[in-house]
Amino acid sequence: MAHLFNRNVVLGVSGGIAAYKSAELIRQLKELGADVRVIMTRGAQEFITPLTLQALSGHPVHTDLLDAEAELGMGHIELARWADLLLIAPATADLIARLAGGRADDLLTTVTLATAAHKLIAPAMNQQMWRDPATAANIATLQDRGMSLVGPASGEQACGDVGPGRMEQPVNIALAAAGLFASGALAGRRVMITAGPTREALDPVRYLSNHSSGKMGYALARAAVDAGAQVTLVSGPVQLPTPDHVTRVDVVSAADMLEACMARVDDCDLFIACAAVADYRPVRVAAQKIKKDAAGITLELERNADILATVSAHAQAPFTVGFAAETQEVERYARDKLERKHLDMIVANDVSDTAIGFNSDHNAVTVLWQSGSQALAQASKASIARELISLIAQRMEAADG
Numbered sequence: 222m223a224h225l226f227n228r229n230v231v232l233g234v235s236g237g238i239a240a241y242k243s244a245e246l247i248r249q250l251k252e253l254g255a256d257v258r259v260i261m262t263r264g265a266q267e268f269i270t271p272l273t274l275q276a277l278s279g280h281p282v283h284t285d286l287l288d289a290e291a292e293l294g295m296g297h298i299e300l301a302r303w304a305d306l307l308l309i310a311p312a313t314a315d316l317i318a319r320l321a322g323g324r325a326d327d328l329l330t331t332v333t334l335a336t337a338a339h340k341l342i343a344p345a346m347n348q349q350m351w352r353d354p355a356t357a358a359n360i361a362t363l364q365d366r367g368m369s370l371v372g373p374a375s376g377e378q379a380c381g382d383v384g385p386g387r388m389e390q391p392v393n394i395a396l397a398a399a400g401l402f403a404s405g406a407l408a409g410r411r412v413m414i415t416a417g418p419t420r421e422a423l424d425p426v427r428y429l430s431n432h433s434s435g436k437m438g439y440a441l442a443r444a445a446v447d448a449g450a451q452v453t454l455v456s457g458p459v460q461l462p463t464p465d466h467v468t469r470v471d472v473v474s475a476a477d478m479l480e481a482c483m484a485r486v487d488d489c490d491l492f493i494a495c496a497a498v499a500d501y502r503p504v505r506v507a508a509q510k511i512k513k514d515a516a517g518i519t520l521e522l523e524r525n526a527d528i529l530a531t532v533s534a535h536a537q538a539p540f541t542v543g544f545a546a547e548t549q550e551v552e553r554y555a556r557d558k559l560e561r562k563h564l565d566m567i568v569a570n571d572v573s574d575t576a577i578g579f580n581s582d583h584n585a586v587t588v589l590w591q592s593g594s595q596a597l598a599q600a601s602k603a604s605i606a607r608e609l610i611s612l613i614a615q616r617m618e619a620a621d622g
């Protein structure tokens with residue numbers, strides 16, 4: 222089912238009569254689950270007010286490039302980074318020409334240049350303007366650069382002409398936007414992902430744990446669903462909602478997580494171990510709350526089983542991907558784990574940088590496998606997850622021969 226859950230959409234509205242349809246388009250995008258922020262050109266504001274689109278999107282509308290106050294809120298570069306999709310609807314002939322020329326003379330064209338997000342445009346103009354060779358050449362240029370196109374539709378136009386150039390219906394634009402994220406790269410694959418921390422009890426009220434929020438693992442689960450997989454998420458205690466279409470199995474300790482994974486390993490084709498599993502647990506769990514009578518206490522710890530290594534050693538093991546959270550010599554230690562745990566791939570995560578890794582919304586990783594590696598530059602965890610899933614799908618296909 223098409224959806225845009227957890228997708229950030231920047232909707233660019235340029236100045237054509239179809240701008241009034243952007244109100245309905247925002248509704249459609251939100252109904253599919255997207256968070257929508259709007260940029261309006263000066264021309265767009267002649268057709269519909271920013272206030273209308275602000276009320277519908279639930280966010281202030283961005284209109285000016287050189288607006289000090291707006292830059293203090295979500296500035297243009299932040300907006301460009303926030304977007305998973307830049308959707309321009311309606312895209313007028315003039316805007317299309319300016320985009321083709323690589324201009325950055327207003328907020329919308331600047332954000333278009335500054336974003337690495339998917340780009341989708343819905344042209345809207347008079348049929349003769351659409352047929353003009355200049356427009357056709359500009360559209361071809363944008364498509365060559367990787368922009369996707371939805372519409373235009375054909376029919377009676379506001380100016381009385383009949384022909385191609387009407388903006389596609391909002392519902393179809395929203396569905397085209399959702400379609401950009403559904404890669405099908407893991408269609409038919411059964412995927413198990415571990416996420417979050419584990420808690421190792423000391424007594425009925427205390428435990429040993431770590432700072433994992435589960436964000437990376439949950440983003441992977443979403444990306445795997447979008448890629449067509451059937452996903453089971455074995456999750457330590459986190460404060461995150463279960464992604465749609467994901468089967469979630471809640472666990473607390475490393476021992477619980479091992480048990481949950483081994484009970485399902487025969488039913489999975491791909492195992493991704495993103496959880497920050499406690500390496501050690503207390504030898505004894507006190508039946509009653511430990512009293513603070515003594516000046517100090519000594520905890521005796523014992524090793525937890527390594528879930529990832531146990532899965533990779535399993536007869537008919539799935540394609541196995543581990544993470545390596547390291548604070549120094551990240552790639553060397555990660556490659557060592559790849560070999561030692563007999564993994565197909567490992568994702569090296571430098572957790573010494575507090576801007577990425579544990580609990581952050583961003584990450585930057587290097588993915589290693591036997592014969593190669595690929596660095597994924599800093600981006601949102603949602604974006605890193607999509608890149609990881611696509612890379613993993615490619616390596617799985619290569620392994621299948």
Ligand code: PMT
Pocket residue numbers: 415417432433434435436437438475494495496497498499500525526527528529530542543544545546547558570572578579580581
């Ligand atoms: O949850 P977030 O806040 O979004 O943060 C994401 C993250 C930093 C937790 C994540 O990107 C990450 O790096 N996860 C791995 C954390 C970790 O425990 O790394 P490690 O190097 O200690 O373990 C190596 C691998 O073995 C990991 O895949 C781990 O899941 C697995 N492991 C470790 C110990 C154990 N007993 N069983 C395991 O399966």
